[in-house]
Amino acid sequence: MTEKAILGGGCFWCLEAVYQRVQGVTHVISGYAGGHVANPSYEAVCSESTGHAEVVQIEFDPTIISYRQLLEIFFVIHDPTTLNYQGNDVGTQYRSVIYALNEQQLQIANELVKELEEQRHFSDPIVTEVIMAPIFYPAEDYHQNYYRNHPFQGYCMAVVGPKVSKFKKTFSSLLKD
Template sequence: MMKRALKYLAGLLFLYSCAYSQSDYDESFAHLPAPRKGEQVATFAGGCFWSMAEGMLELKGVHKVVSGYSGGTTKRPTYEEVGSGSTGHAESVQVYYDPAVIDYATLAEAFFYAHDPTTLNRQGPDIGTDYRSVAFYRTPEEQKILTQVIAKVNASHHYHNPVVTEVVPFKVFYPAENYHQGYYRQHPESPYIQSVSMPKVRKLEKAMGDKIKPAFQVKG
């Protein structure tokens, strides 16, 4: 993730990343839980999964978010393999939510606010196909909702350019290494979290208003 970001921000920011001193982190793969009774699952990719996971977790009705990889061909890829661009995966999040509290359309709307869906294969300093914007649908109804939300976002002119997000059928999601799970909250002192991830999360909080859990709602 940050190997490319460091080149982009060289001389401006001194950024530590998940690539920094990785021997100190738990590189075993996280557990992928099965949905609980009444839960549904949604999968999105929108740049670095550190901020996307935090943003989606702050939504009312979201119980758990797992960071991982989707959209590629290699089975059980590692972070390094995904970052090389050779596996076809994008950094993704799997969202476990209660449809009685938050529906898929609201999740999709939050997704489009949680990153910039108009930049192809790039999110800010993070460049490559592994940072591309993808919405994975599981049913024809989800596909229809995504199409409608994209049309709504484009019509709103919230972004200067049109949405380039891929809308593709879900196939498989592989959980990322344990050190990526909850990284945003575990490393608030990280310059990358403060300068890149945090503004994205704050943007989502402001955009989604009362859809955000009370503890994270923007005051004033």
């Protein structure tokens, strides 16, 4: 039986491209969560008027990869110490957030953040929000599988590709065949 996770760490294209390559991940959907408007559009989210973050909903097999391992990847492929931006992507929609789907996920996420802080894993404090999941809204079809469909698009080459490469280098044992 599969479980789900919802994570936001900058542009959803980056997270989607990485998690699609993880053993045990069966499906990844780019979308929006954490706002106050039902069924938001990309344009509305980008205007920062809806309060949503760009996120991915990850479906995974916990007998192959654990929720904690998904979070460990998350903390490597984005900067959890920058408030409302990742690189050149600036705005509240790019915030670092873990939306827990149950109390166990909430506990695991909070424990990992605490461990990383205690180990001084990052030179700056972690600003990742860890809260219970709000409603998830899938993004428009053209956002799904974006890197897979557009690997040579400028943003994909400059931003998404290096994150995928970092994942492959750091977590080679978790790569799908």
